Amino acid sequence: MTALAARYRELVAADELRPDPDQERAVAHLAELSKALEVAPRRGSILWRALGRKPEPIRGVYLWGGVGRGKSMLMDLFFECLAMPSKRRVHFHEFMLDVHNRLRAERAKEKGDPVLPVADALRDQARLLALDEMVVNNTADAAILSRVFTALLEKGVTVVTTSNRPPVDLYKDGQNRELFLPFIDLISERLDIVPLNGPTDYRLDRLGGMPTWYVPNGEAATVQLREAFFRLTDYSPDDAAHVPSEDIDVAGGRSLHVPKSLKGVAVFSFKRLCGEARGAPDYLAVARKYHTVIIVGIPVMGPEKRNEAARFKTLIDALYEYKVKLLAAADAQPTALYESGDGAFEFERTASRLIEMQSADYMAAGHGI
Ligand SMILES: Nc1ncnc2c1ncn2[C@@H]1O[C@H](COP(=O)(O)OP(=O)(O)OP(=O)(O)O)[C@@H](O)[C@H]1O
Numbered sequence: 268m269t270a271l272a273a274r275y276r277e278l279v280a281a282d283e284l285r286p287d288p289d290q291e292r293a294v295a296h297l298a299e300l301s302k303a304l305e306v307a308p309r310r311g312s313i314l315w316r317a318l319g320r321k322p323e324p325i326r327g328v329y330l331w332g333g334v335g336r337g338k339s340m341l342m343d344l345f346f347e348c349l350a351m352p353s354k355r356r357v358h359f360h361e362f363m364l365d366v367h368n369r370l371r372a373e374r375a376k377e378k379g380d381p382v383l384p385v386a387d388a389l390r391d392q393a394r395l396l397a398l399d400e401m402v403v404n405n406t407a408d409a410a411i412l413s414r415v416f417t418a419l420l421e422k423g424v425t426v427v428t429t430s431n432r433p434p435v436d437l438y439k440d441g442q443n444r445e446l447f448l449p450f451i452d453l454i455s456e457r458l459d460i461v462p463l464n465g466p467t468d469y470r471l472d473r474l475g476g477m478p479t480w481y482v483p484n485g486e487a488a489t490v491q492l493r494e495a496f497f498r499l500t501d502y503s504p505d506d507a508a509h510v511p512s513e514d515i516d517v518a519g520g521r522s523l524h525v526p527k528s529l530k531g532v533a534v535f536s537f538k539r540l541c542g543e544a545r546g547a548p549d550y551l552a553v554a555r556k557y558h559t560v561i562i563v564g565i566p567v568m569g570p571e572k573r574n575e576a577a578r579f580k581t582l583i584d585a586l587y588e589y590k591v592k593l594l595a596a597a598d599a600q601p602t603a604l605y606e607s608g609d610g611a612f613e614f615e616r617t618a619s620r621l622i623e624m625q626s627a628d629y630m631a632a633g634h635g636i
């Protein structure tokens with residue numbers, strides 16, 4: 268049995284995961300891929316040269332399904348268990364930022380087509396690329412994806428990716444979609460399309476109907492939000508002090524410190540997120556990368572806090588646009604957060620969004636769609 272299949276069984280036996288036939292099928296698929304990758308001769312090795320021809324490329328996997336079905340969880344298990352040094356796991360959004368930055372640097376050299384050297388560098392970095400949450404909603408990404416992926420697959424990189432949509436629905440109503448169709452064909456040809464679309468949204472299940480908006484700020488709210496964080500990430504409360512932090516890239520070459528960042532869940536204080544000079548690019552980076560954001564310390568605002576309130580509005584717009592799930596501790600309910608004075612009218616839409624974001628429909632919606 269592969270390490271992945273063994274690990275998955277262990278987690279089910281230990282009651283950490285509920286038995287799920289769709290997941291078992293996906294595990295079997297990923298386990299086959301692990302085996303193939305682990306025995307594949309390295310490019311340029313003696314065995315590889317002895318074959319006298321290019322070895323067959325190893326087909327990747329495109330794992331798609333509704334939210335909370337366990338796609339990221341399975342991809343992480345697969346990645347952890349894979350005994351292969353040349354591997355990289357990255358969130359799709361970060362991968363695209365990285366690709367755009369590399370292309371920009373190559374273009375500056377004015378040495379012709381920048382795609383090939385970028386693909387070479389990516390191949391040298393990792394032969395197995397695991398991309399979480401593929402979603403394409405801008406023309407710049409759509410235009411570049413096909414070319415970069417063609418080059419990567421051509422160079423023997425194996426791609427494993429997760430998405431909320433099947434390949435045919437990627438960039439569904441996007442501009443100039445016809446230019447994107449070759450990418451969809453490429454994915455269908457070179458990756459096995461594996462649905463993981465069982466009946467249970469485990470993320471929602473884990474929250475078990477917990478409220479998402481806590482009033483007022485204080486110890487009781489903190490305890491609840493901590494509990495939600497542990498349920499969502501499986502992190503032991505004993506290790507609370509050691510939850511990893513992360514610096515994420517923001518468009519424009521800046522970065523943003525995320526004090527707690529684990530399994531697609533980020534925790535911030537209002538002060539850190541809206542009390543400093545931050546703007547839409549920062550909030551969009553957060554919204555694309557995290558499926559769930561926990562914010563503590565949201566105060567009641569008025570004209571004297573108009574800068575903070577303006578940033579908060581931009582933040583909520585970004586989270587709402589990307590269907591990020593929000594859990595928060597605040598000193599008031601959304602409609603009472605900015606009740607009177609200059610700016611109150613503009614805040615109404617934010618309050619309305621905050622209410623909608625607590626609804627069952629919103630909580631069950633896919634990230635980024
Ligand atoms: N079989 C299971 N039993 C219990 N919990 C599970 C099971 N599968 C997944 N989970 C948990 O459910 C939560 C959601 O899983 P995960 O994040 O992998 O979903 P996803 O399919 O990637 O969702 P999204 O599309 O929103 O990214 C995680 O906390 C995960 O550990």
Ligand SMILES: [Mg+2]
Nearest residue numbers: 338339400429
């Ligand atoms: Mg996921």
